[in-house]
Amino acid sequence: DTGVSQNPRHKITKRGQNVTFRCDPISEHNRLYWYRQTLGQGPEFLTYFQNEAQLEKSRLLSDRFSAERPKGSFSTLEIQRTEQGDSAMYLCASSRAWAGRTEAFFGQGTRLTVV
């Protein structure tokens, strides 16, 4: 069990550029979640997948954000035309739903800074 892996760990980009983050979940986990966390706040839900299907998207997820999980394995989160307000830690988590128990395990996050 290698845990949830996120890349890159840090990204600095100029306003208006596109960025893409990757998340590799724990291998037997069928659910994958993206959260965003700003300073002094708890993680806020963005979207989640069950296998390859994107089942829910938060209203926080503007049209500039898109997430994919091809083949139900790794996932990517793309932000187009980045804005300074997109600066945050982007967290990925995965879980395996069984017998009603759904512990979610987080990766180390990708810290995005938009300058």
Added chain:
Amino acid sequence: GQQLNQSPQSMFIQEGEDVSMNCTSSSIFNTWLWYKQDPGEGPVLLIALYKAGELTSNGRLTAQFGITRKDSFLNISASIPSDVGIYFCAGRRGNTPLVFGKGTRLSVIA
């Protein structure tokens, strides 16, 4: 987005003291999770609770699922310097994604 009410926001305690923090919601949850986050890292799962009234321990940590299903408590006994960090509660209703509190920042004075 919706967040849980977590208190206290921060705590300064002496090494060896016990710590208590709690989390409340206006809605009923069927799952409560407690996480610890160190600076620049992702949250690490400490304890998971699935039944009202459930009391679960993980070493020096003990958490309880409130009987009203609208609250949860985390206690840390005999705190040590490595307990420093931000503790988050998270709750779930049905099959919905986890909702998080704003965290309790714990500082331990040696």
